[in-house]
Amino acid sequence: MARTGRDLTGQKFGKLTVLGFGGYEQNTRQRVAMWNCHCDCGNDCQVEGYLLASGRRKSCGCIRRAAGQMEGERFGKLVVLGEDPDNQTTLKKVLCRCDCGNIRSVATRDLKSGKITSCGCDEPLRHNPSDFLERQYDVELESLRQAFRQGNFTQIHTLKEWVYVWIREVLQGVVKPTTIRMYAETMEHHIFPALGEEQLQELSGEQLEDWLELLSRQSVTGTRTGKMTEGTVRNVLSVLSGSLRDAQKYGLIDSNPCLDVHFFEKKDQSSDCRSWLQPEQIRQLEPVLVSYKDEDGYPLGLGFQLVLYTGITLSEAAALRWKDVDFQEKILNIRYFVAMKRTRLEDERVYDLEKLTGRKNRKVPVPDFMVQMLKSIKERYQGNLEDFVLGNQAQEPVRVDRMRAALQRRSHMCGMDTVTPRMLRDTYAMRAVQAGATSDLIAQLMGFASSQQVIRRYMPANKMNERELLDRMFGNRTS
Structure with a gap:
C-alpha cells in the first residue's frame, strides 16, 4: 500500500538516519507506520514514526551507555572516575570527583538528566529532610x-x-x-x-x-x-x-x-462486592494489555499477564530476573519485590529491590502457555540470566507506577472502569477458588501469611441462619 503521509526517508533523528518506509504494524487499535533506520553505531533497526517525530527515539538503544564507558566525562562540577564497585542497588552508579575534591557515588541517569551536578557543596547548608x-x-x-x-x-x-x-x-x-x-x-x-x-x-x-x-x-x-x-x-x-x-x-x-x-x-466485604474480572472482561482487556511496549518495543504487557496467570504482585513481577524463571520445572522463584524509595523528600522517587521473607519468598507454578511465551521472549530479546524479565537489557527494574498508569489507561480504552493490579491478582485467586483450591493452597501460592486472609477476601460469604442450616442438613425429617 502506498504511503500518503509524511516521508521521513533521509532525515536524521539523533543517531538514527531513516533509510525508508518499513510498512505498518498494529498497535492497540490503530496502525502505526514503521521506518527502517541506520544508527551511527552501525546497527539497523525499525522504529515507529511517531517516536521519531516526537524525539523519544534517538538511537537503536546504544545511547544507553554502560557505567564503565562514561569514565572521564564531565557533568557540571563532577568528573566520572569509573563504575562504583560497592554499588549494591539495581541502579547504574559511577564514582565522581567534584571540583571541590569530594568523591560521590551518583546514579548515571541523574548525571545524564542534569539532576545532579555536584557533590552537594554548592547547596545551602541544611538538615537532611530524608532523615x-x-x-x-x-x-x-x-x-x-x-x-x-x-x-x-x-x-x-x-x-x-x-x-x-x-x-x-x-x-x-x-x-x-x-x-x-x-x-x-x-x-x-x-x-x-x-x-x-x-x-x-x-x-x-x-x-x-x-x-x-x-x-x-x-x-x-x-x-x-x-x-x-x-x-x-x-x-x-x-x-x-x-x-x-x-x-x-x-x-x-x-x-x-x-x-x-x-x-x-x-462496609460490605462479601464476595458480592467483586473486585475481580469476569471471563468476558479478560477476553476484552488482555489483547490491549499485551500490546503495551516500551520505547524499544519490549513487551511490558507481559507483566500484567504474570499477575493474571501466576498470582504474583506487580512489584514482584518487576523484580523478576530470567535466572528466577525455571523453564524445566515451570516455576517462578519469587525472591524480591520492587520498593519505592527516595534519597530526599524533594527528589524523584526511585525504585529499588527488597528481599522477600517468610511465606512471600516462594515458588509459583506457571501455566504451560505462559512458559512458552516467556521462552519466546527470552530468545527473541536474548535475555541474560541477570536481566530483568520486564526490563529487556536495562540494569534497573521497570517503573511500577508507570505500569499501573498504563493499566488504568488501557482499561478505560476498553470502556471499563479502572482496573488495578490488585484486581488482576484477585482474578487469579477467584479462579483458584472456583477450581476447588483450598484456602491453604491459595495462601501458599500468593504468599499470604495466613489462610484466613484468603477466606475473608475470596471465599463466598455464608448468610444463612441456624434454622436454614438445620433444614439443609436434615431436610423435613419428622421422626
Missing part, C-alpha cells in the same frame, strides 16, 4: 527517651511522645530501616495531625472510628477519586495499631483501642 530521626528530633522528647531506656515509662503520656520513643527504641534492630521510615512518615502525615496530642489512656475505639471517617474523606492528589482509598486507610490504622500494641506491652495502656474499631465492618 526522619533528624527531622523529628526534639530536645524535650529526648528526656523521655532516656527515661524509657532506664525503665521509667511513667513520663510518657501522649501518642506523639510514645511514637517518638517507639521509633527510636522499640523498633530499632527489629524491623528494616525502610519500614521504620514508612511508619514515621505515616504517623507524621496521617496520624499526628488528629491524634498526636491525645492522651494514650483516653484513646477509644469510638474516637478512632470518627478519625477514620475523616481520614477516608481526606483529599489525596493524584488519585482518580481524589480521596484516600480504603486500603490506604487500613494501612494507616495498622501502623497505629502496631504502636499501641507495643504501648500495651510496656504497660502504658490497658488495651489496644484499635481492636475495638468496627469502621470497616460497616
Whole structure:
C-alpha cells in the first residue's frame, strides 16, 4: 500500500538516519507506520514514526551507555572516575570527583538528566529532610527517651511522645530501616495531625472510628477519586495499631483501642462486592494489555499477564530476573519485590529491590502457555540470566507506577472502569477458588501469611441462619 503521509526517508533523528518506509504494524487499535533506520553505531533497526517525530527515539538503544564507558566525562562540577564497585542497588552508579575534591557515588541517569551536578557543596547548608530521626528530633522528647531506656515509662503520656520513643527504641534492630521510615512518615502525615496530642489512656475505639471517617474523606492528589482509598486507610490504622500494641506491652495502656474499631465492618466485604474480572472482561482487556511496549518495543504487557496467570504482585513481577524463571520445572522463584524509595523528600522517587521473607519468598507454578511465551521472549530479546524479565537489557527494574498508569489507561480504552493490579491478582485467586483450591493452597501460592486472609477476601460469604442450616442438613425429617 502506498504511503500518503509524511516521508521521513533521509532525515536524521539523533543517531538514527531513516533509510525508508518499513510498512505498518498494529498497535492497540490503530496502525502505526514503521521506518527502517541506520544508527551511527552501525546497527539497523525499525522504529515507529511517531517516536521519531516526537524525539523519544534517538538511537537503536546504544545511547544507553554502560557505567564503565562514561569514565572521564564531565557533568557540571563532577568528573566520572569509573563504575562504583560497592554499588549494591539495581541502579547504574559511577564514582565522581567534584571540583571541590569530594568523591560521590551518583546514579548515571541523574548525571545524564542534569539532576545532579555536584557533590552537594554548592547547596545551602541544611538538615537532611530524608532523615526522619533528624527531622523529628526534639530536645524535650529526648528526656523521655532516656527515661524509657532506664525503665521509667511513667513520663510518657501522649501518642506523639510514645511514637517518638517507639521509633527510636522499640523498633530499632527489629524491623528494616525502610519500614521504620514508612511508619514515621505515616504517623507524621496521617496520624499526628488528629491524634498526636491525645492522651494514650483516653484513646477509644469510638474516637478512632470518627478519625477514620475523616481520614477516608481526606483529599489525596493524584488519585482518580481524589480521596484516600480504603486500603490506604487500613494501612494507616495498622501502623497505629502496631504502636499501641507495643504501648500495651510496656504497660502504658490497658488495651489496644484499635481492636475495638468496627469502621470497616460497616462496609460490605462479601464476595458480592467483586473486585475481580469476569471471563468476558479478560477476553476484552488482555489483547490491549499485551500490546503495551516500551520505547524499544519490549513487551511490558507481559507483566500484567504474570499477575493474571501466576498470582504474583506487580512489584514482584518487576523484580523478576530470567535466572528466577525455571523453564524445566515451570516455576517462578519469587525472591524480591520492587520498593519505592527516595534519597530526599524533594527528589524523584526511585525504585529499588527488597528481599522477600517468610511465606512471600516462594515458588509459583506457571501455566504451560505462559512458559512458552516467556521462552519466546527470552530468545527473541536474548535475555541474560541477570536481566530483568520486564526490563529487556536495562540494569534497573521497570517503573511500577508507570505500569499501573498504563493499566488504568488501557482499561478505560476498553470502556471499563479502572482496573488495578490488585484486581488482576484477585482474578487469579477467584479462579483458584472456583477450581476447588483450598484456602491453604491459595495462601501458599500468593504468599499470604495466613489462610484466613484468603477466606475473608475470596471465599463466598455464608448468610444463612441456624434454622436454614438445620433444614439443609436434615431436610423435613419428622421422626
